[in-house]
Amino acid sequence: MQPFSSTEAVIKLQSVRAGYGNTCVLSVDELSISSQERVFILGRSGSGKTTLSRLIKGRIPVMEGELSVLGESNVISNRDIQRRIAMVDQDFNLIPRLTLVENVLTGALGRTSPFRTFLGWYPASEWEKAESILAEVGLDGLGNRRIDTLSGGQQQRAAIARALMQDADIIIADEPVSNLDPELAEDALALLVACTARREVTLLVNLHQPRLARKFATRVLGLADGCIVYDGDPENLSTRDEEFIYRESELNPVSKDALSHDTSPAKMA
Amino acid sequence: MTPLQQRWLNRKGLHALIAAVLLAVVVWAFMRSEFNLVNLRESGPNILEFLTRLVPPDWSVTELVIKATIETLTIALCGTFIAVIVSLPLGFLAASNITPAWISFPVKTILGFIRSIPIIVIAVLFVAAVGLGPFPGVLAVALHSIGMLAKFYAEEFETADKDIVQAVKGTGASWLQTLQYGLFTQSKPQIVAFTIYRLEMNFRDATVLGIVGAGGIGTYILMYTQSFQYDRVAVLLVVIGVVVFLLDQISFWVRKWVG
Numbered sequence: 001m002q003p004f005s006s007t008e009a010v011i012k013l014q015s016v017r018a019g020y021g022n023t024c025v026l027s028v029d030e031l032s033i034s035s036q037e038r039v040f041i042l043g044r045s046g047s048g049k050t051t052l053s054r055l056i057k058g059r060i061p062v063m064e065g066e067l068s069v070l071g072e073s074n075v076i077s078n079r080d081i082q083r084r085i086a087m088v089d090q091d092f093n094l095i096p097r098l099t100l101v102e103n104v105l106t107g108a109l110g111r112t113s114p115f116r117t118f119l120g121w122y123p124a125s126e127w128e129k130a131e132s133i134l135a136e137v138g139l140d141g142l143g144n145r146r147i148d149t150l151s152g153g154q155q156q157r158a159a160i161a162r163a164l165m166q167d168a169d170i171i172i173a174d175e176p177v178s179n180l181d182p183e184l185a186e187d188a189l190a191l192l193v194a195c196t197a198r199r200e201v202t203l204l205v206n207l208h209q210p211r212l213a214r215k216f217a218t219r220v221l222g223l224a225d226g227c228i229v230y231d232g233d234p235e236n237l238s239t240r241d242e243e244f245i246y247r248e249s250e251l252n253p254v255s256k257d258a259l260s261h262d263t264s265p266a267k268m269a
Numbered sequence: 270m271t272p273l274q275q276r277w278l279n280r281k282g283l284h285a286l287i288a289a290v291l292l293a294v295v296v297w298a299f300m301r302s303e304f305n306l307v308n309l310r311e312s313g314p315n316i317l318e319f320l321t322r323l324v325p326p327d328w329s330v331t332e333l334v335i336k337a338t339i340e341t342l343t344i345a346l347c348g349t350f351i352a353v354i355v356s357l358p359l360g361f362l363a364a365s366n367i368t369p370a371w372i373s374f375p376v377k378t379i380l381g382f383i384r385s386i387p388i389i390v391i392a393v394l395f396v397a398a399v400g401l402g403p404f405p406g407v408l409a410v411a412l413h414s415i416g417m418l419a420k421f422y423a424e425e426f427e428t429a430d431k432d433i434v435q436a437v438k439g440t441g442a443s444w445l446q447t448l449q450y451g452l453f454t455q456s457k458p459q460i461v462a463f464t465i466y467r468l469e470m471n472f473r474d475a476t477v478l479g480i481v482g483a484g485g486i487g488t489y490i491l492m493y494t495q496s497f498q499y500d501r502v503a504v505l506l507v508v509i510g511v512v513v514f515l516l517d518q519i520s521f522w523v524r525k526w527v528g
Contacts, residue, residue, distance in 0.1 A: 059435060083441025093436035095454050106450055110441020117446050166440055 009068075010035045010170060010202050011056055016065035018055045024063060026051040026226045033219075035169075038193060038203045040213035040234070042245050043223035049206040052223065053172045056204070057087050070169055083110035086163035088173040088192070092155045094147045100158055101143035104130045107165025133161045137191060153184045160192055164199070171196055172204045177212075185209070189216055210242050319499065326503035334489060334501075334508050341485030342512065344403050344478065345471040348410025352418050353464055359415065360422025361448060367426060377423070383416030388474050392483040403484030410471050410478075421463050425456040462524040469516045476509055 011033040019025040026048040033039055043049045054060050055067065058075030067073060072081045086107070094103045108126045109117055116122060122130075134140050137157040142150065147158060156176065163171050173192060177185035189205070193216045196203045207213055213220050214234045222230030222237075222245035230241050270278070362368050363376040391412050395405035429452050437451035453460075479487020486505065493501040 057439060059439075079441045079443065082439055085439075087436070087439050089432065089436060091432065093430075093432045095433060095437070095450060097454055097457060098450075106437060106442070107440050109437070109443075109446045109450065114443060114445055117442075118449065162440070 008035055009033060010070055011204075012066070012068040014066040016055070016067055017063045018051055018060060019063060020051075020060070024226070026055065028052070028065075028228055031221075031228065031231075033202060033204070035202055036200050038196070038205070038216060038218045039221055040205045040207050040217035040219070041221045041223060042207060042210055042213055042230075042242075044246055047223040047245075048226040049223055050174055051226075053087070053174050053204060053206055056170070057085050057172055058082065079110060083166055084169045086166040086168035086171045088159045088163050088171065088176045090175040090178055092159040092179075094155060094158055094162070096148045097146065099144050099146055100139060100150065100154075101127075101130055101134065103147050103158055104133060104143075104161045104165050107162040110166065130161075130165060133164050136164070136195060137161045152179055153188065156180060156184075156188050157191065160188075160195065164195055168201060170202045170204065174206045175208065176205065178208065186212060186215075210237065210245075213237070322497075322499040323503040323506075325500065326507065327498070327500040328504060330489075330501050330504050331508075334486065334504050337479070337486040337489055338508050338512055340403055341406075341475045341479075341487070342472060344406040344410055344475045344483075344485050345468060347407040348475070349414060349464065349468045349471050351407070351411035352414035352467070355411070355415050356418035356422055359419035360426060361452075363419055363423035364426035365423075366429075366431065367448070367452065373423075377420070380416050380420050383412065384420070385416075386413070388413040389477065389481060392478050392481050396482045401482040401484075406475060406478045406483035406485060409483055410475055413474070414467055414471060418464065418467055422456070422460060425459045425463075426452055429455040458524075458527040461527045462520075465520040465523050469513070469520050472516055473513065 009032040011031070013028045013031040015030070016028045017024045017026065025046075041049050041052065051060070055062065056069055056075070058069070058078075058081070061076060067075070069075050070081055070084055072078055075081050075085070095106065098106075102120070105122050105126060108122060108129075112122055112126065131140070131143065134143055137160055139154060139157050139161065142154065147155065150158065156179070159176075163173075171192075176192065177188050180188055189212055192205070193203065205213075205217075210220075214237060217234045220230060220232060220234045220237050221228055222241065224245055224247065230237065230245055359376060359380065363373050363380060365373045368376075388409055392405060392409035395408045399405050399408070433455060434447060434451035438447045442450065475485055475487075476490065477487050479485045479489070480491045482488075486509065490502070490505060493499075493505065
């Protein structure tokens with residue numbers, strides 16, 4: 001795979017519709033995200049933020065339209081692409097019974113031989129890398145602690161460390177700080193932004209706090225009712241824009257149904 | 270009566286009906302099994318006499334009995350080991366969250382069939398096939414355990430947190446790596462605990478295998494009971510009791526350790 005230049009789009013969506021079952025919850029006419037952008041996605045719960053990130057990560061298929069991530073349209077079953085898109089989930093989804101360092105090392109599964117990983121015998125270089133990442137995220141000295149003995153803030157850092165271990169080109173964080181108190185939340189975001197900036201990674205963050213988006217983003221997307229309603233610089237994000245993004249849903253349940261019927265298989269065909 | 274109250278009453282009525290049917294079945298079962306309290310009271314002296322003939326135990330056979338018990342233990346250990354090796358992949362195949370239904374359903378059905386065959390019948394078949402001794406015992410314990418272990422493993426895999434599995438897959442892990450790190454690691458404590466419990470059960474099961482010639486302590490159980498040497502049966506009971514107690518303790522500590 002060729003490395004992407006900073007001007008090239010690493011994520012492209014063209015007339016994309018996505019959702020669950022027959023229900024469409026996301027409809028994006030056009031979206032292009034370039035390498036090394038830090039895109040913060042704002043929106044109410046249910047606005048389609050998580051669906052957008054799950055779509056880009058390849059956890060759900062495209063219903064309609066074209067999606068290209070790192071130049072590939074098949075994200076779901078392409079292991080190399082999977083490795084190059086790291087995800088920091090809201091609930092962290094770390095493996096509870098393994099130690100911190102073992103969890104971070106799972107970030108190297110995609111490039112380590114199955115014989116080695118069967119025995120948990122990662123190469124020395126991966127151990128060194130894992131240890132340096134643990135130091136980078138401020139968890140040095142805790143490597144041998146079981147993950148379920150760590151605090152929420154520490155688990156958050158562990159999830160970031162695992163994502164960094166993947167050597168990914170894109171890191172997606174789905175409401176990464178919603179389980180943390182406000183101070184910890186800002187620290188965790190600062191850490192995530194600093195670590196990704198050092199690596200020239202494209203960062204996508206789903207968030208509820210416009211204040212934090214203004215502070216850390218290079219670009220802000222506002223989602224409402226499954227559509228992009230704001231796309232621009234964080235500096236230009238006005239309070240009115242915020243109110244628009246976070247307004248009460250204007251669509252009543254009936255017209256929401258209409259949206260979902262619109263993408264029923266019969267219509268799509 | 271309000272509709273809510275009516276529904277509550279309907280539900281209670283249904284519960285009462287189910288309880289009545291179950292009770293009727295139990296009463297029928299007691300009648301069918303010729304349960305007779307008068308007979309039990311009249312047999313009291315016989316039972317008492319049997320108990321008195323157990324003491325004093327004839328300790329001269331202790332060494333023989335211990336050797337046979339070790340053979341039974343080895344049967345249980347080897348049989349359980351083989352069962353674990355076979356059951357893990359079968360468990361994956363039978364787990365409906367990782368395997369398509371057209372594979373998991375037939376595998377589950379076959380496992381159910383294996384479970385339904387009594388171990389003593391399996392042992393008779395293997396004795397006929399491979400001859401007398403502990404070897405057919407090992408095979409019988411292994412086959413019998415597979416039916417239960419694989420089903421249990423599958424159920425454990427099915428309850429695993431699928432988001433964690435997805436997170437592991439998302440690192441670019443292969444299918445096998447995802448199974449090992451995402452799924453197996455989550456289920457490991459329950460799997461270890463149940464396997465140890467199964468080993469315990471297998472030892473108890475294996476004690477009777479000698480009755481059909483499949484090795485171990487069962488040979489002596491048959492011999493001493495049929496020749497009315499109850500003082501020697503007493504030694505058997507003591508030794509088996511001690512081993513079961515020890516296995517129970519080991520099982521407890523292992524479960525605590527992995528828990």
